[in-house]
Amino acid sequence: MRTRGMPSFGLLAEKQKDRVYVFGEEGFIFTSPYVLTPATSRNYITILITIDSNGFLIGKTEQMKSVRAAIVGCQVSRSLAAVDVKLVSINITPAHPLFAPLAAVTRDAIHELSPAVHREYDADLEELFVGSLSSARIQSLFHSIVGNAAGCLGISCKPPRYREDLVALLRENPALTLGELAYELKVSYATASRTFMRTFGLPLRSYQFSARLHRCLKVIADAKRLTDLAHDAGFADSAHFTRAWQTAFGMPPSYLTNKTQCDMRGFL
Template sequence: MPRGGQAQAAGWAGTTTAAPGLLAFTGAIGSAEPHAHAAVQILVVLDGEVTLTDRHGHRCRTEAAIIPAGVRHGLRAAPGAHGLLAYLDPAHPAGRAAGTRIAMAGDADIASTWQAAARPLTATAVTSKITGPAALPGVLCSIGLPTGTRRPPAVLSRALETVPQLIDGPLLLSEIAARVGVSASRLGHLFAEHLQLPFPAWRRWARLLHAIEAVREGATLTEAAHGAGFADSSHLTRVCHEMFGLAPSRLIHLLRPTA
């Protein structure tokens, strides 16, 4: 079952929800400096004005967008903006479906492509009166599985299943490959081809999700960092900022459930 928690921090105030392959936030949206995360991001603006900036400097006001993994972007929200942001593991079925929509819409580096990929989400936001965490299932369903969505090969699925057993250690590609019976180079190719991310980037995302879950369950930053294989809490906070464009203290506060 997903676990939710109230969140409030400098421009961001709402509810977080976590489940396997998914981290979601609903509520008041703040701004984020240019960043690139290893997740496919879904943004649905329910009220107010939100502007996205792509790596070329193009800016566009948006009602909904699907932003691909590994693509640098910034976010500016006017006071009073509310909406939903979901971060999908690119290995998750919803993440793969969202990634396929981006590929079908055009150049993945351009903000207008992100908007075009999200047209079904715009329709969902307009026609549905449901807001908050309850809106998330409808948003994910509206992504669908467009024609051409490929399921990952069995060997990649097995590799992903081994990660939780190794997350607190070096999490080497060669070790995972040996466990599933393929070469490291072949497994690295599968990560890049099917998840649209090189293995090191996906590994940072996997570690961050693991640490986030530990923090949500009451662990200190140091405990969460060590349990997820980060060198220390400073390493964890640097990765948080790189992937979410927020000061680490803000992000961790957003993800802590209230008593």
């Protein structure tokens, strides 16, 4: 498929807008009739589903495969071509209880998923795509499909031992250092580092960076200026913020503020 000179998003916005549904700290859903992104990676674990009979292409640029559902590990590089299909992208943040076990199974890989992961929810996915699904059903859909994907991959839903304590500490102090974490847990610096990695599937700094961007995602539609949003999130300037955002989400932050192309809805 030729992609040079073609936009990554928004080409079919007149036919159907892209939509973003953001869930507190645990993730977001993105729907679109058109995504064409070469060799990008995300700070999330992503479940990709199409509710059309036709699939989408995903994989390395030279080895893309047509599938109807797949899960992509955190920071796994992949190209994606979903053109004129109903694509649903379910993005799971490091704060989600299933992120660490999913990260362990999907590390460095893209796994094709059985349509059984979403088949019973196809009617809800259709409504989600056009923006008519209720808030309660959207949140239930998010958690159900994530749980189904974990089950298909043989993952237990039991959270790691220290997870609740660590989440509470990070909620109280988002800039918590590893030394402060070791003090709170009454363990050595090295043990604190290993415990965090085992609990969340990535280092403390990576977790905090992802959390900063996710907080921005929740408020970007209401932000008056990207410069103010960048400074509030702790970035040196808007250029640094835009580069980080582009890497994390595959699109410039200004795209989500363009109401002719994208609708956003947030949940607590």
